Amino acid sequence: MDTHPLQHLYSDTAQKAHSSTIRDLCALVARPEIRSLAGGWPDPEVFPGAELSAIFETLMRERRREIFQYGSTEGVLELRQLIAEQLMDTPEVLAPDSLLITQGSAQGMSLACQVFLDPGDIVLVGLPSYFGGTGAVASRGGVCIGVPVDEQGLDTEALARRLAGLKAEGRRVKGVYTVPNFQNPAGVTLSLERRQHLLELAAAHDLIVFEDDPYQDLCYEGSALPSLLALDREGRVVQLRSLSKIFSPGLRLGWAAGHPGIIRKMTEAKQFADATSNTPSQFMLLEYIKQDLLAGRIRSNRDFYRQKRDFMLKQMKLHFPEAIAWNTPQGGFFIFVRLPEDWDAADLLQESVDRDVAFVTGQPFFVDGRGKNTLRLSFSQASRDDIQAAITELGELLTDRISAEI
Ligand SMILES: Cc1ncc(COP(=O)(O)O)c(C=O)c1O
Structure with a gap:
């Protein structure tokens, strides 16, 4: 080393x-x-090579002054509006100020941890869990404690027991990290019943829920279950989404969604991280959605x-x-x-x-x-x-x- x-x-x-x-x-x-x-x-x-090269040529011709310029930290407004309308299962409650464009969901998780975690804060995570997520918690000094995962995803009965046990020891838990759809690495999906139970537990124990969901669109059987964000009535869920798996990871496009107050805090944190997400990437995605190619x-x-x-x-x-x-x-x-x-x-x-x-x-x-x-x-x-x-x-x-x- x-x-x-x-x-x-x-x-x-x-x-x-x-x-x-x-x-x-x-x-x-x-x-x-x-x-x-x-x-x-x-x-x-x-990878959408031919389509993106045509889009990029047009952007170079018509919007060069914008695409190579700094942009707003929140991300391109029109893009946030389109994402809220077309890519969320909560469009009725999601205004653009509930969305922050990030450089992939990895940055979203990092910013969420920055906003919510102090050194020593406990976050409950699945056994197993994506090590990028648990690593983001650890990078803020947070402590991950494991809860079993089975074919229905995170075992929320075990989660309830863990929460009660930690409370009895006088240890405060700050949040739960979960990948609800086609989890990395176990491939399992959190059932609807457990999604509801998880949110009940979050309310009872005053927790934040980190919903890391880059695989939602890659559903091979039936259709996706409602997200935790869509089921949440208390603003306890911060959802981290990504276009890495269905569009391009190199363009570093993702977004964080949640209560506008949380998103504002994450935006403040992002200002000092990178000021703004990659502007050409955002404009390329915007055009791609406007030309009705993404669906x-x-x-x-x-x-x-x-x-x-x-x-x-x-x-x-x-x-x-x-x-x-x-x-x-x-x-x-x-x-x-x-x-x-x-x-x-x-x-x-x-x-x-x-x-x-x-x-x-x-x-x-x-x-x-x-x-x-x-x-x-x-x-x-x-x-x-x-x-x-x-x-x-x-x-x-x-x-x-x-x-x-x-
Ligand atoms: C569960 C999970 N979260 C986040 C990421 C990071 O994705 P992104 O490229 O959007 O940062 C991955 C990538 O493998 C992942 O599997």
């Missing part, structure tokens, strides 16, 4: 921060020979990724031995795999990388350090050929290990 002679000057929070799993992952999958089922990255096949793209992306999910599941069924368990996600990018209890996915990863196949071990998603025997496979970015080859290799590895144990 790189050290610096003046590291005693780092803040307490920075001193405590540890190596980023995301950074380690990027380094691994950057090797060109690797067939990666690791990152939750979209497939470049479906069609969302539909075609759903079909595209549904087929990739089905392809990967079929390959897993063909090649994985019976002792290995996994779920069928109804949307999103991830399949969560459970190995036999006493296995360590990190050993498997080592062998797998030797065969040029990468995945993500499950443990970094468990804030209590459990989950050693789990791993996450993503079907989003890899080509079908790579999915087939990688799953065949992994299947062989798993079968060899099981035979060695018998």
